[in-house]
Every structure is written in C-alpha cells, then in structure tokens.
Amino acid sequence: MKRISRRNFLKVAGVGAAALGLAACGGSKSGSTATSGTASSAAGSSTGSVNTAGFTVQYGPNPETLDPSLNSAVDGANTIITIFEPLLIINENNEVIGGQAESWEASEDGLTWTFTMRDGLKWSDGTDLTAKDFEYTFKRMVNPDTAAPYAETCLGMIDGFDAAQAGDTDALNVKASDDGKTLTIVLSYPCSYFDKMAAFASMSPVQQATVEANGDAWCTSAETFVSNGPYMITEWTPSERIVLTKNPNYVGGWDSSKIVSDSITLLLLEDSSASYAAYNSGEAVLIKDVPTDEIPSLTKAEDGGDFYVDTILGTYYVSLNLQRDAFKDAKVRKALALAIDRDYVGNTIMQGTYSAASNLVGPGIVDEQGYFYDNANGGSPYIADDYEANMAEAKKLLEEAGYPNGEGFPTIEYSTNDSGYHVPLAEYLQQTWGDLGITLSISKMEWSAFTAARRAGEYDVARNGWVMDYNDPSNMIEQFCTDNGNNDGKYSNPDFDAAMEASKVADPAEHFAQLHKAEDILMEDMGCIPVAYYNDFWLQSSSLKGVWHSPYGYWYFQYGYIEE
Known part of the structure; x- marks a missing residue:
C-alpha cells in the first residue's frame, strides 16, 4: 500500500492551504472568508x-x-x-x-x-x-x-x-x-x-x-x-x-x-x-x-x-459493531484491519478511483504545521504498507485473541447498500477474512433501510464513510466520541473522549495536538477500519x-x- 499519489494530493493541497490558520476552534474571529475547499x-x-x-x-x-x-x-x-x-x-x-x-x-x-x-x-x-x-x-x-x-x-x-x-x-x-x-x-x-x-x-x-x-x-x-x-x-x-x-x-x-x-x-x-x-x-x-x-x-x-473524477475530503471505512462480543478485543479488530490489501482495493476493486487509506484523517486537511495527515503518528502511516507482513501479523493477533486460524470465531455478517464498489468490497473482505478462518456473510440492503439499521446498531460489520463538512480534523474524528450521534460503531474510550474535549481550546497548537492524540488512541484501538480515501466520480x-x-x-x- 502506498500513500495517496502526488497527483491526487495536489488536487486537494489548495484546499488545505486556504484554510491554514482558520481551521481550529479558537483563534481569530471570522467574517466573510474563503472556505476550506476548492x-x-x-x-x-x-x-x-x-x-x-x-x-x-x-x-x-x-x-x-x-x-x-x-x-x-x-x-x-x-x-x-x-x-x-x-x-x-x-x-x-x-x-x-x-x-x-x-x-x-x-x-x-x-x-x-x-x-x-x-x-x-x-x-x-x-x-x-x-x-x-x-x-x-x-x-x-x-x-x-x-x-x-x-x-x-x-x-x-x-x-x-x-x-x-x-x-x-x-x-x-x-x-x-x-x-x-x-x-x-x-x-x-x-x-x-x-x-x-x-x-x-x-x-x-x-x-x-x-x-x-x-x-x-x-x-x-x-x-x-x-x-x-x-x-x-x-x-x-x-x-x-x-x-x-x-x-x-x-x-x-x-x-x-x-x-x-x-x-x-x-x-x-x-x-x-x-x-x-x-x-x-x-x-x-x-x-x-x-x-x-x-x-x-x-x-x-x-x-x-x-467522465469526471474529483478528489473530496473523505474516508471510506468499515464499521465494526463494538457492542458485539466478537469485536470487544482490539487484537481482533487489528487483525481484521491488517488483513486488507488497500492497494488492491484502491487500484483493482475501485479501479484507481479511490486511494488506499492508512489513517482515518486523509490528505488535504490541515493542522497548525501544515497537513494533519503528514504529521500524524510521527509521520508514519498507522497501517504499514507491507501486506504480506500485515497478514502474518493479523494471523498472530487472531491467535493471541484466542482464535487460532479463526477457530471458534463466530460467523459475522457484512451489511451494505448495493451500489458502486460496496458489494465488490464486501466480497473481497469475505475472501481475505476467510484467509484468517473467519466466515463472513453479506447482507445487501436498500439505502434508507441500510442507513437506519446501521445507526440503530442492527449489524455486525458495515460499510461506512465520512466526507468532511469543514476543514478541521475534529470534524472527521469527533464522530467517534461516545455520545456522538454519528458513532455507528458505538466506540467508547474515556481517554479518546478526554482528548477531544481538551481540543476545544483557543490555542491552535494545543487544539491540533489533542486531535493527533485522539487519532492515535482511535487507531491503536482500531475503533474503525480505514480502507480508502474518497473521490467522487460521475458522468455529466x-x-x-x-x-x-x-x-x-x-x-x-x-x-x-x-x-x-
């Protein structure tokens, strides 16, 4: 898996540059200003x-x-x-x-x-x-x-x-x-x-x-x-x-x-x-x-x-219902995340229209020192780009969690709506998690029924995603706060919540430092599984x-x- 290409990154670079100094809660007041998008x-x-x-x-x-x-x-x-x-x-x-x-x-x-x-x-x-x-x-x-x-x-x-x-x-x-x-x-x-x-x-x-x-x-x-x-x-x-x-x-x-x-x-x-x-x-x-x-x-x-392809500020991820016993152990969640070949997903399943995601917060979103993505995790991706090594680690983690070769792990269901790449991705997960010894069935649902079921927690695993509403990383990360209405996976960690609360300050440096801390905690817990960075594509x-x-x-x- 490689980081997002320079070509695609440059398409969103202007987005972040326009927002530097404007993105944090705190700082100077705003009048009529340019938005953080292009x-x-x-x-x-x-x-x-x-x-x-x-x-x-x-x-x-x-x-x-x-x-x-x-x-x-x-x-x-x-x-x-x-x-x-x-x-x-x-x-x-x-x-x-x-x-x-x-x-x-x-x-x-x-x-x-x-x-x-x-x-x-x-x-x-x-x-x-x-x-x-x-x-x-x-x-x-x-x-x-x-x-x-x-x-x-x-x-x-x-x-x-x-x-x-x-x-x-x-x-x-x-x-x-x-x-x-x-x-x-x-x-x-x-x-x-x-x-x-x-x-x-x-x-x-x-x-x-x-x-x-x-x-x-x-x-x-x-x-x-x-x-x-x-x-x-x-x-x-x-x-x-x-x-x-x-x-x-x-x-x-x-x-x-x-x-x-x-x-x-x-x-x-x-x-x-x-x-x-x-x-x-x-x-x-x-x-x-x-x-x-x-x-x-x-x-x-x-x-x-x-045919148009345009970068947007968003991340396609997989939600695990953390109220299910199968996903209580972070080792299981990490194993499932590591078993995904993101390069294959982005370049083959999604035909190059999306880019492999190693972090939750993707390119183009700013922090005080430049781009949040570049400064996350000490400059390294949370999920390394060596798929063979990742798969070996996934099997090891699953064994440590008490499921050697997937033995004893319950059958789980993947819920998705039937459009775009969603079902092909589900079929790929069915295969790659099958290599861990995990059986995954697929439930295809009509859109409004799917989103309602996902919000209600009526699923095991579900496709999910977030497109930014404004250019501050808090907008992507805060959905995983315990009481947030968009927390479909029901992730909850007091340390994460505390970091998000501490980010609500006027000092930009402290604001972004706490957001980096929050993403560190979320990714260490693997509270969700990033898969790809969004592009929109359409015919006009x-x-x-x-x-x-x-x-x-x-x-x-x-x-x-x-x-x-």
Whole structure:
C-alpha cells in the first residue's frame, strides 16, 4: 500500500492551504472568508441558446430523510442545499457569503456572533421567515427527543449545549430579537470556523408550523414540505423521482438572476445500470452512480470526455459493531484491519478511483504545521504498507485473541447498500477474512433501510464513510466520541473522549495536538477500519452548464441550465 499519489494530493493541497490558520476552534474571529475547499466546476460559460425548462440528474436513491436537522448523508445534503438556505452559504467562488443573513459579526473575544437577517424573507408557502425560525430550529435540533445526529457537531460549541441536551432546550444560548431581525449566538469557547458551520446544510431552518402540524411526516411529501431555498419540492414519488420547482417566494444569498431553470428533477435510483441507461437515453444529464464495469471504457473529462473524477475530503471505512462480543478485543479488530490489501482495493476493486487509506484523517486537511495527515503518528502511516507482513501479523493477533486460524470465531455478517464498489468490497473482505478462518456473510440492503439499521446498531460489520463538512480534523474524528450521534460503531474510550474535549481550546497548537492524540488512541484501538480515501466520480453531459462540485461532495445546481 502506498500513500495517496502526488497527483491526487495536489488536487486537494489548495484546499488545505486556504484554510491554514482558520481551521481550529479558537483563534481569530471570522467574517466573510474563503472556505476550506476548492470547487471543481464541470461546466463552462454559455455559448449557445439557453433552455430554461429544466434538467434531470441522479445522485442517490430515495433519501432517508430531507429534514435538515436529521440528515447525515451526502445525497440528502445535496438536495437540502438546493431547497433550503441557512444563515450563510458557500458560493461558487468558495466564499462564505450571506444567505438568509445579510451580514454577521463576531465579538473581539470570538464568543458572541450576531447575524442580521435580510428583509422580506419568506418560506416557500409565502409566510414570513425571521430569526425566530432559526432559534426554534436550533433548539429543536439540540432537543434529545429529536435525536439529531449532527447536534453536537453543529451546536456543541454554543453556551448551554450540555444543559440543552439534557432536556432544558432554552438553556441553549441562541436568541432572536423581538422583531426577528437579528439572531445572537453565544459560544462557550472561540470557534473560528463558526461562519462555515452557519453555512452547513444541517443548520438550515425548518418551519415550526409544518413540523408541529405533521410531525415526522412533514418532510416526506410535497404537500407538507415547506422550505426556504431557491427551489422547492412540488412532486415526490418515493423511489422514483423528486421534482424541484423554482421557488417564487425565494429571498436569499443566491443571485436570483442566475437561477434560470424552472425545474430540477432528481431521479431516485440506486441501481447504477438504471442510472447509466437514463444518462445514455438523454433523460439525465448527470449521474453519480456509474456502473463500475463501464469505467474502463469511459473517457475522462480532462481528455475531452464526460467522465469526471474529483478528489473530496473523505474516508471510506468499515464499521465494526463494538457492542458485539466478537469485536470487544482490539487484537481482533487489528487483525481484521491488517488483513486488507488497500492497494488492491484502491487500484483493482475501485479501479484507481479511490486511494488506499492508512489513517482515518486523509490528505488535504490541515493542522497548525501544515497537513494533519503528514504529521500524524510521527509521520508514519498507522497501517504499514507491507501486506504480506500485515497478514502474518493479523494471523498472530487472531491467535493471541484466542482464535487460532479463526477457530471458534463466530460467523459475522457484512451489511451494505448495493451500489458502486460496496458489494465488490464486501466480497473481497469475505475472501481475505476467510484467509484468517473467519466466515463472513453479506447482507445487501436498500439505502434508507441500510442507513437506519446501521445507526440503530442492527449489524455486525458495515460499510461506512465520512466526507468532511469543514476543514478541521475534529470534524472527521469527533464522530467517534461516545455520545456522538454519528458513532455507528458505538466506540467508547474515556481517554479518546478526554482528548477531544481538551481540543476545544483557543490555542491552535494545543487544539491540533489533542486531535493527533485522539487519532492515535482511535487507531491503536482500531475503533474503525480505514480502507480508502474518497473521490467522487460521475458522468455529466456537456450541455449542463452553471453547476459545480465541491471537495465536500456537494453538487451545486442553483445556477444550472441546459445549453442547446
């Protein structure tokens, strides 16, 4: 296994360079600043006639949820950023700009953030939207009854968070002015990337009236769905399509003169063959789920074709359900991790579209001294690149754990959704863990059922992954804190939790030192098994213009249109 190639590293190097000095909780306050990512536009300026009727794309199956506070999937977020708008947004130049807030400022000590709302804000149903809607949303999100997976990530730095999570939601120090014009948020410690957090999809507002009238069903049909973005849902046929129509009541940060397409249709397909057929027939002008067996025949965009591969800041990993007795021993977990030939996975199974992962936090993510990845573990990978030696060590560890040649180890099940490389990887793990004497069965599930089961802990082993929401390593690492809503493996180590808590300081050096310590502990425990560093790959027609792709795995369709 080799480290990520220089070519791919350089694609994300600019991402980290732009974020140096801005990534830590603590440090100077932020105003309107460049984000820690570099958007990759796959569309040029228009040279022909513009068709504003609309276009059709595919980037995922039926979403598990489109409630911004409950979503934790990239495909859901891709829709949410089109139909909702948070306080701030990330524009096509990778800058944080005003969204529903026209301006914002942080106090000198970095603790008090004040957002001034735009005039004339409306929900898609035409009713007024004010700062009070954001206060309601954030207090709903922190409510333990909501069980929002991103609550700690998004709101954990706000004063009163712990008391709010314990049930006193009014303790969260978020307050709208009586006239609804300003929103004041008081933090418990300085967080220099809080402006980027305010632009995160999960921080989008939800309308209290429709939530209370319809309960959890408010976000499951077009009839009850109320949003505030440039597009709104007007048709939803589950597992078939969602139709987004331009929102006539939209007021916000996107340039309305550039929002020209009347509609955007989302094909809800998980079968890559069906997606590919839709693309080849001309029904869809962009698809994310490309059949892997077709990749060798596709021409890359850099060579004049329509196949795009773009680095994103994320890691594909395997979750072990640590509530299962089979995985209580760290020696077992390490044995399973060492038995994976990551070069083979990245270059053969994933056909070079992903890169071998030896650490949890991958390239492009910064720390005070440069790149977190380079400075982790004393500059050495956590998982060495000698596969034969790794396999020998895996067998030794399994024997030390009481399972010589796998004898006595229970049969385990690998859960995954059936798209992309997920099943081929599962079949490879079935073979390589079989070489340890471990029997692995495979359970293929529909996407929304799979994610729900994984979050509920109803699995033995499951494919998993994380794409960064902002360029600070805490975003990748904190999901393994004991009480984090995204801790699907139920990993728990008091020393790890203590290091993560100690990272919440204003001193960048101490912040990153504690994050390195936390990753050291996690990888020593093998609390998850890193496999590969993500790239996004997709097919896109040259007729689709005005859209762009970010290093956080998002497509921005707000300005999209068809050129004829």
